[in-house]
Amino acid sequence: MKTECQNIRFYERAAEPVSSAGDFAIEMVVLLLMATGTVFVYSAGATLAPDAARLRFYETPMFKQIVFFPLAVGILLLMKRVDYRLFRLQGPLLKSPTFYLVIFSFISLAAVLIFGEERNQSKRWLDLMPGPMYLSFQPSELTKWVMILFVAAYLDKVGEQIQDFKRRFIPVCCIVGLAVGLIVIEDFGTGLFIALLTFLLLWIGGARWWHLLTPLIVAVPGFIAAVMLSPTRLNRIKRFFSFLLDQEGLPYQAQQSLRAISVGGLWGTGLGRGVFKYGHLPEDTTDFIFAVIAEEMGFIGALWVLLLFTLFLVFGIRVVLRCPDRFGKLLSAGIVFSIGIQAAVNIGVVTVVLPTKGIPLPFVSAGGSSLLLTAAATGILLNIAMQSPESEEVLQG
C-alpha cells in the first residue's frame, strides 16, 4: 500500500527533521501575533472596580488569555508533531480521524441548536464545563476547520474525478452544504465564510468552472433567505449601505470603532491608556481588538498587526507552493487562506469597510476555543512545512 510506504518515509524524515528559516518565521509570526493579542486583551480587559468586583479573577478575559496563550502554544507544538497525512481519507473510512471529526461536528452543531448557550442574541456556544472555570466552545468554529480538512482530504482521495459532477462533485457539496445550513441559522458570518473557503478549495482542487456555479443556485437564495428572515441582519446590512451613501446611521459598535481608531494618530494614546475600552466600544477584547490596538498604539500598532499577517500569508504560501503532495497543498492552502481571509474580514469590519460580522481576529482576539483551534491548524501547517523539501525544484527534480 502506498499509505504504508508513506508512513515509513515519515518516520525516516522525523529522524532527521527538516527545518528551514521559512518555517521558523511562521512560528515566530504566530507567536508574535498571539503575544500582541495577549497584551491587548489584557489592556482592553481593564474595567472599573464596580464591574471587576462582580467577576472572579479567573473569569476575567485577561486571566483567560494568560492561560490560553501557553495552552495554544502547547497545542501548536503538539500538532506540529502529528503527521498531517493522518487526516487523509485514502484508507478505510472508519480509520480516518477526519471522518470522526466530521461526524462530531455535525453532532455538536445539532447540539448547539438544541442545548446551546445564548449570547448576544445568538446560540453559538456550548458550555463544556459549567462551573467556576467554565469552558465553552463554538461548534461552528470547529466545523470551519473540519470542513477544510474534509474538503482537502476528499479532493485528495477523488483526484481528478472531482470533475465528475454527479458522482464526486455533488456529494461533497451536499455534506458541506448541510454543515453551512446548520451554522447559518445562528451564525451567518461563519456559514458564509465556510461556503466561500470550500468554494476556493474546490476551485484550486481542479473542479470545473460550470460545476462550481451550480451550488450557487441553492446557496444564493439560501443566504438571501437567511438575511431576509432575520431583522437584525437585514438592519445591519441596510445601515451599512446607508453609511456608505451618506455617512450616517452607522450601528453603535461600528461608530465607536471608527472613533477609537481615529483617536490613535501616529503613535496612539499609549499602551493601556486608551479610553474606548471602558465600555465605549463593545466587544473590545474579542472582535474589535484591532480598534483598541489602533487607539493605543496608533498607526504604528495597526501597521505592526497588518505586517505580521502579511508575513504569515507570504510564508504560508511558500509552504503551499513547496509541498510535494496534493493533500498537503490543499490543506495548507485552506489553512493559510482561512486565517488570511479572516484577518482581512475582521479588520475590514473594524475599519467599517465591511458590515459588522462576528468574526474574530485570528491569534489576537480573546476567545478560548477559537484560539486553540487556530493554533491546532497552524500546527498542522507547520507539520506540512516541516515535511516538505527545501524548494519546489527538489520535488520536480
Added chain:
Amino acid sequence: MNSPTSSPIRVRSGIVLLCVFLLAGFTGLGARVFDLQFQRNRVYDQASRTQRYAVVRQSPQRGLITDQKGRVLAASSMIYNVFAEPRRLLQNEQYKLTAEILQSILDVPGCEISKRILEANNPGFLRLEKDITPAQQQAILQARLNGIGIEEAWKRSYPTGALCSHVVGFVGNEGRGLAGIELKYDSVLAGKGGQDTYVVDVFRRPLAAYPEGRNPLQNGDNLVLTIDSVIQEIVREALLKQIKDYQAESGTALVMDPWTGAIWAWVSLPDFEPHHFSKATASQLKNRILSDPYEPGSIFKPIIAAIALDSGAIRKEEKFDCEDGYWGKYGGIHEFGNHRFGLLTVREIILNSSNIGMAKIGLKTGSKTLYDGLRLFGFGQPTGVDLAGEESGILRPIQKWSGYSPTRIAFGHEISVTSLQMARAYCILANGGTLIQPHLVRAIVNPEGQITDVTPSLVGAGYVIHPEIARWIVRQAMRAVVTEGTGDQAAIEGVEVFGKTGTANIALPTGGYDTSNYIASFIGGAPADNPKVIILVSIRKPNRALGKGYSGGRVAAPVFKEILQKTLAYLDDR
C-alpha cells in the same frame, strides 16, 4: 504517493492570484487605517472628545459688597437645588414612585413633578426645586432616589433690602450684574469659574483626571463702598417721609464728603426691592441722581457768583440794581415770589435769591468766562462716578448761546444738571476750590482679604476757584442764606449751617416750562468754617394743592436739616 500530476491543481493561477488579492486587501486596509487616523480624525474629533471627557464646572462665589464700615450690602451664599435626570426616571416608569416620595418631601403635588419630568426638554437635567431646606436635603439623601440629585448653587442676597438698591443694584437669574455697582463692577465681583476634566467610561464615571482640561476656581473680589448704611438709613427715612407728606413724585438726596468726593449716602426715591427687581416699575428702577437732569434754578446761583468773583469781573462790595422786581430788558426778568429789591451786593443777591441781580452778574461776567468756569466745575460732562448710565446734563456749547444766555444761566435756567453734578460743585466750594472725584467704591479686597485697589482721596491737585473766594461764598454768602435769607428752615442751633434753596421750574420736553410744578431743592453743609459734609435734597413735584408750600425753603430745607442734625450727631459719636 499519488502522482502530483494526477489532477490539475491551480497553483499558479489560483493560489498566487488569491495571495496577491489578499495582500492587496491588507494594503488597502492599511490605507484605510491611515485615512481614519490622519484625514478623517477631524470628523470624529468632536464626538469622541465629548464621549471620552466629562467636564465638571465649579461656579465662583461672587464677591461681597459692604459699606465703609463692613456692613454687608450684598452677599452670595450657597443653596441646594433638587434636580432630576428625566431619561433615567422614564425607564420602567420609575418617575411615578419617585414623584410620590418627592411629593411628601418637597411639598409639591406628585402629579406636577411627574408632568414636569414627562415634559422635560433636556433629558439629562431638570431642576425641580430651588433652595431646599437642610431637612429636605437630608430626607432626599436618605431616600436614595435613582435619577434625583442635589446640586450646589449660589444665591445673591441683599440684607438691607431696598435701602441701597440704587447704589448696589442687582444681579439677574444667571448671576450677572444688571444694575448699579453689581453691573459696573461685574467682572471684579464675578470671579472666574473653575473646571475639572475627567476621562470617563461609557456610564460617565470618571476614570482619571485630565490635567490639560483643568482651570482653577477663582472667587470674586469683594468691594468696600464709601456708603455708610447708617447715614443712608437716616437720609432715606427723612426723604421718604417728606415725599409722602407732600405727595411728591420723586426725590433724590446725596451725602458727600467734600474733601474726598466719597459718597456716604445715595438715595433716589422711589426705589425697589432688589430681590424682586423684576416686579419693579421703570420709575422705581430709575436712578434719578444720575439719569434725571433738571434745570437747577436758584441752587445754581452761588456757583455763578463764585465764578464771577474768581474771574475778577465783579467785586464783593459792588452793588447791583435789582430794578424793584421787574427788569424789562433781556426778555423780561421777574423775581421769584414777586419780591422787590433795590441795590444789592453779591451776598445780598444770594441770600435773597434775586434773579435780576444774578442776571446782571452773569452779563457782567460774560459768556466766555461763565462757560469756562462751568466746565471747570464739571457741568455738561459725566462725573465718572462708578455707576453705569450716567447722564451729562446739558451745557450748550458757547457758539449756541444767545445774548440772553448769560442772564438765564446765571439763575439756573437754560442749563440742565444732575443731582450728582450739583453736589460735586458744592463740594468744590466747601473744600476751598479743589476738584474732587465723586466715588462709591472705597477699596477692592481679594478673597484672601488683601486690599488690591484703593480709590485715591484726591483726584486733581488743581484749584477750580481761588480758596479765599470759595471760603467767602460758603462762610459769608451761603451762611447768610440760613441765618437771614430763604433757608431759615435749615438752621440748627449751635451749628454753622450753610446752604442754598432752590425752587426750579420744570422744563417741558416741548419747550417752555410747566407752570404748576416745581423741583424744591436745598444744598448745603456744615460747619461753615471747616465743612464736614455736603448734603443735597431735591424733591420733585410736591403737591401744591395741599397748600403746604412747594419752595426749596419749605419742602427741602427741613429734610436737609434732619439729615444734617442726625448725620453730625452720628459722625461726632464715632
